[in-house]
Amino acid sequence: MSTVEIDGLSAGYRGRTVVSEVSAGIGSGGWLGVIGPNGSGKSTLLKAVLGLVEHTGRVLVDGRAVSGLRHRDRARALGYAPQLPQLPVGLTVTDYVLLGRSPHTGLLGRETGADLDVVAEVLDRLDLTRMADRKLPTLSGGERQRAVLARALAQRAGVLLLDEPTTGLDVGHAQELLDLVDRLRHERGTTVVSTLHDLTVAGQYAERLLLLNGGVVTAEGTPEEVLTADTLEKHYTARISVLSAPDGSPVVAPVRAAGPRQES
Incomplete structure (x- = not known):
């Protein structure tokens, strides 16, 4: 179980600031x-939290600064599934997911039973068992996305950083993954x-949402507090209607522009 604290985090590339002064706290088991x-x-x-891009500010996991962790300890603390991963061509799905166990292997780097x-277990839970021996390039986009998440889950890290984890997945596999x-x-x-x-x-x-626009936090709170028509229309420049699902969670629906409808 791990807590995460993001304190005044700014990050960017080649001297250009992309996110500025982001602060947030996440309790153990939170989302x-x-x-x-x-x-x-x-x-x-997400990349700044992991330490993959230049940044200022602090990221603490269980009170420890991520920037001060050794690579192996960082991999045990933080699991990361990127949106656009670079996948090794020659590996099978099993070999690739086994890479997620690297932070836990012994000095010789050999996996155990x-x-x-x-x-x-991870392959089974992500419906990848029948693809275990297939080479990564033979997978569809959605299957590759599940393999990337499988590798992150195999790390058994206390914190999961997931960048658009449902990209390329149909609604059924997206629901299963989430x-x-x-x-x-x-x-x-x-x-x-x-x-x-x-x-x-x-x-x-x-449980909580952080709305970014132009690299700064423009809203933060529960889904009900952040997902309002006024807030979304302002920051997405869109026509929005917010409805309510049977469980009470907000449903964000686009609103069609007014205009003549075609007669059937």
Whole structure:
């Protein structure tokens, strides 16, 4: 179980600031959803939390500064599933997911039976068992996305950083994936920080939302507090209606422009 504290985090590339002065706290087993229009800095924020881009400010996991952790300890604390991963061409799905066990292997770097058991469990839970021996390039986009998440889950890190985890997935596999992540945080206390494009999905799964626009935080709170028509219309420049699902979570629906309808 891990807590995450982001304190005054600014980050960017080649001297250009992309996100500025972001602060947020996530309790153990919590789920923070990062939303915002395209180009608002969501992916950059996740990379800064992991230490992959130049940044100022602090990121603490269980009170320890991520910047001070050795690579192996960082990989045990933080699991990361990027939106656009670079996948090794020659590896099978099993070999690739086994890479997630690297922070836990001994000095010789050899996997144990326990490591193989973890991988088998993850493959099963993500409906990848029948693809275990297939080479990564033979997978569809959605299958590759599940393999990337499987590798991150195999790390058994206390914090999961997920960048648009449902990209390329059909609605059924997207629900299965998000339900699995939700179970992990309830069963194991895994803390989740994810960027999410689908605002309705963000409202269903995340406990708290952080809305970025132009690299700064423009709204933060519960889904009900952040996903309002006024807020979304302002920051997404869109016509929005916010409805209510049977469980009470907000449903964000686009509103068609007024105009003549075609007669059937």
